[in-house]
Amino acid sequence: MKMLLSILCLALGTFSSAQNNFDFKKFTETMCSPEFHGRGYVNSGDSIAAEYIADQMTLLGIDSIQSGYFQPFLLNVNTFPDSCSIQINNKLLKPGLEYIVGPASNGTCKDANCKQAITFDAKHIKVLNMQQLIEEDRTAIERINYEKGTIYIIDNNVVQDSNAIYVHYLAENISKYYDVIELVNTKFTWSLRSASNDGLYIQMKKTTFDALYSEQMNIKINIHNVQIPNYIARNVIGQVKAKKKTKGTIMLTAHYDHLGRMGSETYFPGANDNASGVAMLLDLGQKLKAKPLRNYDVICVAFAAEEIGLLGSKYLSEHPLFPLNTIKFQLNLDIMGSGEAGITAVNGSEFKREFKKLSRINKRLNSVPSIKARGRAANSDHHFFTEKGVKGFFVYTRGFNQNYHDIHDTYENLSFNSFKNLSELFTAFLRRL
Ligand SMILES: [Zn+2]
Known part of the structure; x- marks a missing residue:
């Protein structure tokens, strides 16, 4: 209970009362705190993060898509709890x-x-x-x-x-x-x-x-290892309705889970991967709530269980809450914490028209020094949707931060070099799709 209260305080603390702006840094820091246990399966760190994200969506005015924000599914995992x-x-x-x-x-x-x-x-x-x-x-x-x-x-x-x-x-x-x-x-x-x-x-x-x-x-x-069968993981799903008549859906996605704990003393904070991406997801959600897209609903998905094999996105792609053929575009955000060298768009060479558009807007806004295009790759939560014919990019930042899946991927090691510029770039891109 004490922990729940402190999480609630942290949640409220991510809004500055003066402007009611989403504080992406505070949010990321909270996601990486020891109370979230590296957002893995020991001490249900993933579930604590899921509740926190759903609370943030509520505060930002991002509505749930059905009766609630959560889409549960089951997984098996080998853990090291103590x-x-x-x-x-x-x-x-x-x-x-x-x-x-x-x-x-x-x-x-x-x-x-x-x-x-x-x-x-x-x-x-x-x-x-x-x-x-x-x-x-x-x-x-x-x-x-x-x-x-x-x-x-x-x-x-x-x-x-x-x-x-x-x-x-x-x-x-x-x-x-x-x-x-x-x-x-x-x-x-x-x-x-x-x-x-x-x-x-x-x-x-x-x-x-x-x-x-x-x-x-x-x-x-x-x-001491504990194998957990049938662990309940949850995707967190919200939406922002179109201003006028809906022609389809834009899907913004970012996984919120990370690797969790390796024993009672060590946890993997997963700051760049991918507290930073969920921060971007909510930042974009807030911007699109303030000024909705004209004819497209925006679905915001914080995926569970990416690190154990893209299980959350696989589950949603197989149990969609809306027809997949109504998705105009998926923008998947994973590793948003640096950007000194620019960004890479996986699927950029697959969907050339959209890539040209993103590059043109970047040139105009001068958001990041370079945008590289890659082909298909099964390396994040866009994969199962791309395979089912949904157009989309997986975008990650490139920069000095090389901490990946280790204990050094901390909040303190994030530069957030391009965060604000990227948020503007993505918003402009989504408005022109
Ligand atoms: Zn990741």
Whole structure:
């Protein structure tokens, strides 16, 4: 209750009383706060965000499309709600910085509520010589007599390029049955999976492992995973009616979910991806409410469950609340927090007439330094609609911010360099479609 009250206060705080303008920065900050748990499935962070967005829609005058704002559907997800620790020789490693737990990793205890640690002593830590294995004979890896109770260290830094992808694939595959630590030097990129494998799968910084490595080392792991079947996720859907007789619909979309928590201490705020996009969605919604489109209703959709495989947008595309053939255009917004280098429109080379229009308006308004066109890509919530014949773009910003699916994608790291300009550009574009 206390938390609900504080969320309500934050919600009201996103409006400055003087102008009644939507405060996109405050909104984004709230979406990224620890109380929202990274908008994933641990502690129902996604659901807290869904309620918050629906409240914002109400305050902005964006009406619900049916009896309420929510479209529920079910999903399965593997989660790490509480214990998530790794010690090497009694040194506690930093989650998110020195290691991440693979999204399909098992926990250290097979019973549902058991939270026991496993300690691997030196006899049960086996470092595989990947370079030798790969260079001499790839099939030798398959012939290793893997055992339960041993953890396999797979160093992904001894190989290059395509071999590195192969080794990563291999590490994941071995973890389907056995316990694995993959050593990496690249940045961590976390994700989500619907189910867990039988083995542990940890990605660890090679520098961390090497610094602590010795012949007598031990590794103590305490990870608790919970597989949640039939979790109820919800798309949040609002609308702004056309001023005159409706000829069809413009659909604005942005996913509000992110990766959530990896244990009780670590969460992924998802500021750029995609609190920023939902902020743009609501900002546009507010502008179009103040001055509605002449002949087109605007549907504003904050999608759930994008990060686990575009599930929210897939569900709406299969269970539309309005005929898909009445949608004139979809504008999907994902990663709206930078823009120093401009924007990219996925489907831009597919729908050339609309892309030319967007580029022409950008030239006139001088909103962003460049707009690049890409072809089709199944990389955000436009995908299932494009496949069903709905015209649309997925637009993302390009800039200095390279924090993606990691713990550094924070509100503080957003520049919002092009946010206001883009809001004007998109509004002008939608009015001319
Ligand atoms: Zn995203």
